[in-house]
Amino acid sequence: MCGIVGYIGGRAATPVLVEGLHRLEYRGYDSAGVAVLRRGRITVTKTEGRVRDLRDRLAESAPSPATTGIAHTRWATHGEPSDRNAHPHLDAEGRIAVVHNGIIENAEALRAKLVADGVELVSDTDTEALAHLVAAELAGAPTLEDAVRAALRGVEGTYGLVVLDRTRPDELVVARNGSPIVLGVGDGEMFVASDVAALVHHTQRVVFLDDGELATLTAGEYRTSTLDSRRTTSKQPTTVDLVADDYELGGHSDFMRKEMAEQAEAIARALAGRLDERFATAHLGGLGLDPMALRAIKRVKFLGCGSAYYAGQMGATLVEELARIPADAEPASEFRYRNPVVDPDTLYVAISQSGETLDTLAAVQELRRKGGRVIGAVNVVGSAIARECGSGVFLHAGPEVSVASTKALTNMTVSFAMLGLLLGRVRDLSAASGQRIVAGLRALPERVARIVAEDAEIERIAKRFADARHMFFLGRVRGWPVAREGAQKLKEISYVHAEAYQAAELKHGPLALIDAEMPSVVIVPDDELLTKNIGTIEQIRARGGPVIAVTNADLPDGLADEVIRVPRGEPELDPILLTIPLQLLAYHTAKALGRDIDKPRNLAKSVTVE
Numbered sequence: 001m002c003g004i005v006g007y008i009g010g011r012a013a014t015p016v017l018v019e020g021l022h023r024l025e026y027r028g029y030d031s032a033g034v035a036v037l038r039r040g041r042i043t044v045t046k047t048e049g050r051v052r053d054l055r056d057r058l059a060e061s062a063p064s065p066a067t068t069g070i071a072h073t074r075w076a077t078h079g080e081p082s083d084r085n086a087h088p089h090l091d092a093e094g095r096i097a098v099v100h101n102g103i104i105e106n107a108e109a110l111r112a113k114l115v116a117d118g119v120e121l122v123s124d125t126d127t128e129a130l131a132h133l134v135a136a137e138l139a140g141a142p143t144l145e146d147a148v149r150a151a152l153r154g155v156e157g158t159y160g161l162v163v164l165d166r167t168r169p170d171e172l173v174v175a176r177n178g179s180p181i182v183l184g185v186g187d188g189e190m191f192v193a194s195d196v197a198a199l200v201h202h203t204q205r206v207v208f209l210d211d212g213e214l215a216t217l218t219a220g221e222y223r224t225s226t227l228d229s230r231r232t233t234s235k236q237p238t239t240v241d242l243v244a245d246d247y248e249l250g251g252h253s254d255f256m257r258k259e260m261a262e263q264a265e266a267i268a269r270a271l272a273g274r275l276d277e278r279f280a281t282a283h284l285g286g287l288g289l290d291p292m293a294l295r296a297i298k299r300v301k302f303l304g305c306g307s308a309y310y311a312g313q314m315g316a317t318l319v320e321e322l323a324r325i326p327a328d329a330e331p332a333s334e335f336r337y338r339n340p341v342v343d344p345d346t347l348y349v350a351i352s353q354s355g356e357t358l359d360t361l362a363a364v365q366e367l368r369r370k371g372g373r374v375i376g377a378v379n380v381v382g383s384a385i386a387r388e389c390g391s392g393v394f395l396h397a398g399p400e401v402s403v404a405s406t407k408a409l410t411n412m413t414v415s416f417a418m419l420g421l422l423l424g425r426v427r428d429l430s431a432a433s434g435q436r437i438v439a440g441l442r443a444l445p446e447r448v449a450r451i452v453a454e455d456a457e458i459e460r461i462a463k464r465f466a467d468a469r470h471m472f473f474l475g476r477v478r479g480w481p482v483a484r485e486g487a488q489k490l491k492e493i494s495y496v497h498a499e500a501y502q503a504a505e506l507k508h509g510p511l512a513l514i515d516a517e518m519p520s521v522v523i524v525p526d527d528e529l530l531t532k533n534i535g536t537i538e539q540i541r542a543r544g545g546p547v548i549a550v551t552n553a554d555l556p557d558g559l560a561d562e563v564i565r566v567p568r569g570e571p572e573l574d575p576i577l578l579t580i581p582l583q584l585l586a587y588h589t590a591k592a593l594g595r596d597i598d599k600p601r602n603l604a605k606s607v608t609v610e
Contacts, residue, residue, distance in 0.1 A: 002101040003027050003073040004181070005198050006162045006172050009189025009219045013069035014058060020191075020198035021051045021071050023247055026255065026401040027195065028603055029073035031086035034058070035097040035164060036069035042097050042166045046086035067219075068169055070162045072099035078107060079124025088164075089128040091135035092119055095166050098134065100127040101194055102158035102179035110154070130155070134163055145216045148173045149227060158358065162192055172217045175227060176209040180356045180384060183207040183215060183222055185237045190217040195354075196380075197399065201244040205237040208382040238382060246399045254597045256402035256493070260583055264449035266407040269396040270414050271441055280434025281425040282418035287375055288391040294426045297347045300419075302329040303363050304351035307405045307488055308412065312351050313481035314575045315416025321572050322437065323423035329481075333359035335366065342370040349419075350376050350392075353400055353408040355383020364388045377415055379408050393419070402598045404493050406583050409485065410448070413576050417441060420572075440570030444577075447567040451580045455588070458581055461548060461562045462588030465519050466494075472510065472520040473500040473582075476533060479523030482575050486521060486550075486582035493600050494590040503536045514545040521582070522560070525574040526553035534559065550581055 003024030007016045017034050032054040033046025043064065047053050051073065072087035079085040088097045104110065107126030114132050115121060121128055133151035134144075141147035144165045152159075158178030165171075174181055174192050184191030184199035184206055192215075193199050196206055207222065209215060213233060215224045224235040252258035274283050300319045302312025312329035319327035332350065348367050352360045355378035364385055367374045376385045376392030379400065386392065397411040418441070425434050465471070471490060475483035480502050487498035501510050503522070514520070520540050524533045530553055537547050537559055549560035552568045564585070566577045590597055 002029060002075045002194065003198070004099050004101055004160060004162060004192065004194040005071040006069070006099075006174070006192035006217075007189070008068045008170070008172050008217055009186065010067055011189065012063065013066050014064050016202070017069050017071035018051065018055055018058065019201065020193060021054070021073050023197045023201070024073055024193070024195055025051055026403060026598060027073070028403065028599065029075050030081035031074045031083070032072065033086045033088055034069055034071040035088040036064050036066035037164055037166055037169050038064060038066035040166055040169070042090065042094055042164065044088055044090065044097065046083060046088070048081050048083050048086060068164065068172070070097060070099045070164050070172065077103055078126045085123045085125050087127060089123060089125065089131045091131040093135065095138075096131045096135045097164040098127060098131040098161060100130055100159055100161040102160060102177070104129065104155055104159065105157035106155070107157075126157075130161065138165075144168050144171065144173050145214065145225075148175060149214060149230075152227060160194055170218055174209065174215045174217065176213055177211050177227070178358060178361070181209045182382075183209070183217065185222070189219055190222060192217060196240055196242060197247050197401075200240065200242045200247070204239050204242065206240055206382070207235045207237050208387070209235075210387065211384070240381065242399060247401060254402065256404055256406060256587055256597050259400055259402055259407045260452055260587065262398065263407045263410050263452065263580065264445040266397045266411050267414050267448060268445045269398070270411045271444075274418055275438050275441060277435070277438055279425070280431045280438055282422045284393055284418060284422055286392055286394060291426045294423060296345065297325065297423065298345035299325060299343065300327040300347045300349065300423070302327070302349045302351060302416070303332040303335055303360060304329070305332050305357055305359050307409045307485055308351040308353065308357070308360070310481045310485040310488065311409050311412035311416070312349065313484070314413045315349070315419065317478055317481070317575070318417050318420040318572060319423060322420035322429055323427055325423065325427070332357070332363040335363040340366070342367060342372040344371060344373065346372065348372050348374040350374055350385055350389060351412055352376070352383075352385050353379045353395070353397070353405055355380040355385040357385070361385050361388060377412055379411070403600055403603050404489055404586070410576060410579065413579070414441065414444065417573060417576070436570055437572065440573045443569060444573065447569060447577055448580055451566055451577065452584070455584045458564055458584045459588040461564065462585050463592045464562070465546070465548070466589050466592035468517065468519050469497060470518055471496060471498045472518065473498060473523070474503040474506060474520055474536060475500070475523035476503045476529050478525055478527065478571070478575050479503070479533070479578065482523045482578045482582065483521070485579055486523075486585070489583055489586035490589060492603060493586055493597055494593055494595055495601070496589060503533060506536060506539065511539065511543070514540055514543045516544045516546070519546040519548060521548045521550060521585070523578055524549050524551035524553055524555065525571065525578065526551070526568060527571045527574065550578055552577065
């Protein structure tokens with residue numbers, strides 16, 4: 001959530017800042033602003049609305065030649081979306097400007113003390129307090145870095161922030177605690193952002209700050225140190241394998257459509273070098289676990305939020321089927337609050353596309369505190385969860401910009417299939433069964449490409465039911481997490497109310513809601529539960545409910561109102577293929593309703609606040 005961009009160098013700062021904000025729009029926001037420093041004066045321009053509105057407002061005045069500045073896109077937490085609550089925020093004298101991601105938990109107490117000290121606050125935000133706190137510390141601090149460090153000692157909560165001082169035009173100070181910050185190292189210029197997406201147009205050399213770190217940037221260099229002392233930390237730049245074109249539409253109407261089309265290629269990347277036909281297994285070297293350690297695992301628990309949680313449910317089913325060891329999934333957002341029993345024989349898998357999801361990161365930290373064995377499944381090298389875990393599975397999905405996760409979710413499930421295969425082959429999964437799963441995984445890219453390429457029928461079905469106010473999504477066992485993910489997709493991008501139920505639960509209450517205005521999407525794999533799923537459809541139809549069946553089975557003619565067919569694969573891998581058409585169904589429904597596909601209201605790509 002939110003986006004930060006900062007620049008110091010020899011170029012005009014404003015175009016760099018606005019272009020960086022544009023590349024961070026996918027993260028979710030409701031207002032935007034910039035602050036630039038020239039000749040001892042900070043000029044702030046900000047507005048409620050989109051980055052294009054900020055660009056329009058900036059165009060009303062002469063272009064600024066300022067070469068130092070900071071910028072922000074805000075997702076409201078403290079205070080409604082408005083011009084006055086937009087970042088950057090200034091202190092009373094206009095000396096300090098601050099942009100901030102995260103939540104200051106003791107903001108109310110800090111604001112009350114400032115008011116008692118005679119400070120007139122002009123916004124409702126927690127961030128404004130930071131500007132006043134830093135300004136107050138400047139009198140007794142030899143450097144801006146020391147003032148920021150002193151101010152943050154009294155702050156409770158999470159932050160990624162950048163501070164600009166009008167009396168020090170040649171430096172920016174950056175700090176991180178629980179909210180991502182990355183430095184970009186250029187040639188005679190330095191950048192800072194909350195996501196590498198804002199940097200790759202200018203540099204591929206980056207430095208990821210860890211929690212509890214602070215950095216001072218000048219045009220020619222950077223220095224990192226700890227927040228709780230002045231101890232210097234050694235941070236060397238790494239090179240990210242990303243370019244600006246990875247964040248372009250490439251001829252597609254929106255990023256969700258582009259990313260759905262990229263799924264076959266993304267799966268192929270996730271599989272490359274990881275499948276072993278000879279021994280009918282998978283190689284996941286990033287786990288750092290030898291066969292003896294793998295055999296010692298007695299249980300697997302997946303932790304994620306939203307779509308990552310549903311991918312974890314699919315992964316749990318795969319692990320139980322292939323390895324025959326207990327596995328389950330749990331929302332990471334709930335995990336640390338229930339005082340979990342952490343078992344040393346359990347392998348915990350933390351799932352996050354961005355690698356920065358705060359709830360999941362907090363679960364990882366709780367596990368590590370209690371001595372749990374936790375690995376990450378993330379899509380961003382150098383992200384907080386990747387660094388905190390130290391080992392895991394890189395998803396290789398490539399940059400994902402649309403808020404609704406498609407290719408990252410698919411690669412999560414593919415990665416968990418390989419994990420299940422690996423755990424199974426060190427136990428009792430036969431070589432013949434392992435070879436069958438390896439072949440099924442090899443065939444996935446072509447089968448996924450067929451579903452995505454032949455979506456005209458799904459578009460027609462979506463348009464037929466686009467006016468429905470509510471939908472059920474139903475599935476059994478393998479189909480249950482598929483149904484949950486399908487309902488999630490429809491809700492988040494089309495705003496159509498959707499609920500997922502285990503199919504057998506339908507008659508225990510939800511059946512009362514079935515009527516001609518309530519379509520049901522039923523997930524029907526061609527497996528041992530086919531007859532029962534057919535029975536579910538018949539119960540719905542008997543009560544006048546329309547049915548969309550998503551299946552790889554040969555269903556009786558006329559059983560469902562609409563049938564979406566997917567290629568047959570290995571039964572254990574069915575959830576991967578059955579999920580793809582639900583992405584397309586949600587997409588075409590949202591299109592028919594005129595929704596903003598990539599930026600659904602109230603949501604953000606990377607959730608870095610509670």
